[in-house]
Amino acid sequence: MAKMYLQGTEFALSILPNIGSLNSFWARTELSVQNEYVRYSCIDETISREELNEWIVAMFRLLAGAYGKEYNLSFEKAGLAVDLYPHTDNGNEVEREKRRKNDCIMIVRLLMRSQEKKFLGGVYSFMFHREEIEKFATEIRAEYDEVFARNLHGSGQYHFVGVSPRGYRGCNYWYLDPSGTVEKGDYVWVCMGRHNREQIVYVDSVKDFEERTAPYNPKTVKQVLRKATKREIKKEK
Secondary structure (H helix, E strand, O other), X not given: OEEEEEOOEEEEEEEEOOXXXXXXXXXXXXEEEEOOOOEEEEEEEEEEHHHHHHXXXXXXXXXXXXXXXXXXXXXXXXXXXXXXXXXXXXXXEOOHHHHXXXXXXXXXXXXXXXXXXXXXXXXXXXXXXXXXXXXXXXXXXXXXXXXXXXXXXXXXXXXXXXXXXXXXXXXXXXXXXXXOOOOOOOEEEEEXXXXXXXXXXXXXXXXXXXXXXXXXXXXXXXXXXXEOOHHHHHHHO
């Protein structure tokens, strides 16, 4: 369970084991809000595994400075909305390195409902800053991976790897690994960003896909150039 204390209120999100098969399309989540005046808890099954993963990845990308502008996620059936705000200079976009070094914000808005999904009369908003986002995202990622462990590697002929730039984890920028040999924890060379700069990145995850389920078209997506050598990795660290 990822539990945060924000503005005098405890906000918690937990990913529950699926009833029946772990291959379920949907994630079972429990959201709770508690303070001196409110005690609210709701189990929801309307957020898909992929949507939940998208939120997790989006948090790590925000921390890594990937977003120059506001990025929004909405889970309407769950009554949940998420707004991600990168660091800016009075509203003006700044270079990625500045976004990585400065504060960023995530606002989570929760519409509280009864078990019958009827409106309860209020929306709770929570503001996370950089350190809180990192803690929350890390805890949710660990719980997600544990619950859906059987689904992590997937199946199919295309071997994709999710990578993060130096100093970060969990971003999952997807690249095709034509060699099929790259594993989680490896370091590889890729062309990253708008300028396609060659750099060493960390492999957060690996997953096999069929062409129809791949995150990007396997025929046009960027590919891993090669694995980094031990000397290159040591120099990079």
